[in-house]
Amino acid sequence: MRIPLLLQQQDNIDIIKQKLAEAPDEQYGIGIFIGNMLPFVVLVILAYLMYSYMKNKSNGDENLLDD
Known part of the structure; x- marks a missing residue:
């Protein structure tokens, strides 16, 4: 897979x-x-915006990002 890349x-x-x-x-x-x-x-x-959105969203819900 690495060779074609x-x-x-x-x-x-x-x-x-x-x-x-x-x-x-x-x-x-x-x-x-x-x-x-x-x-x-x-x-x-885009990755940073998604990260900050999810971080701010999880501030109110402690179990949002836990598995």
Whole structure:
């Protein structure tokens, strides 16, 4: 399972390198960096919002998060 993931990551790196090589100017690299980091940042923010929501919701109910 790890090998296909590693191959996919290598393909993504190759695509990014190709985009940078074909870039019209140096500023294009900033856009590529932001575009690659944006999904990760959105997921982190979403996870934090869900965590804080559940934490605030469980303040009134002590057994909400217990198994």
